[in-house]
Each structure stands twice: as C-alpha cells, then as structure tokens.
Amino acid sequence: MARSYRKKPKFQTSLAKERIKELFMQAEKVWAEEPELSHRYVELARKISMKYKVKIPQSLKRKFCKKCHHFLFPGDNCRVRFRDKKIVITCFDCKNIMRYPHKK
Numbered sequence: 001m002a003r004s005y006r007k008k009p010k011f012q013t014s015l016a017k018e019r020i021k022e023l024f025m026q027a028e029k030v031w032a033e034e035p036e037l038s039h040r041y042v043e044l045a046r047k048i049s050m051k052y053k054v055k056i057p058q059s060l061k062r063k064f065c066k067k068c069h070h071f072l073f074p075g076d077n078c079r080v081r082f083r084d085k086k087i088v089i090t091c092f093d094c095k096n097i098m099r100y101p102h103k104k
C-alpha cells in the first residue's frame, strides 16, 4: 500500500540527521584514498539537510567549505587557526576564509 506524507514525519528528520553524521564520518574515512569521494559525501549531506530541512550540526559545518563545499581536512586542504576566541579556517581549494566563534 502506498502512503504519501504531506509533512516529513519526525522519524524521517532524525534519520536524516543520523545520515548526515554518517556521511561526514565516511568522508573523513575515505579522504586519504579518495578525496573526490569525500567531496561527494559532503554534497550528499547538504542535499539531505535541504530536503528534510534539518540543520547540519555546527561541529560538522566546520568540516566543509561554505563556498566551494569541499570537504576540509586540516593540514591537507585547509588551515585551522585559533584567533581571538574564533576559529579561522582557510580553504586551500578556493581560498575562502571562514570564521566561527569558538565556544568553550
């Protein structure tokens, strides 16, 4: 029997959140072998976040570039610096600089 939902049920959004976390974990895992795949995982996570209207957690947002949406791996394709209670991330792929408040 086919069912259609007007609203996204709660279990779907929590599943989406899990999926996003998982994708970032995978992206980190495959980075050394296949960085292109890592970028793909980020893209997928972003799509899930948009489709289900769930936010990507702050901690995961720092793991990809806001501009080119590439997965960021500190020391490899980005630089992470702490300055004035802020985290400054520079993406080497598009030279974008992102600043995040550093919460203690």
Ligand SMILES: [Zn+2]
Binding pocket: 065, 066, 067, 068, 069, 070, 091, 092, 093, 094, 095, 096
């Ligand atoms: Zn970038």
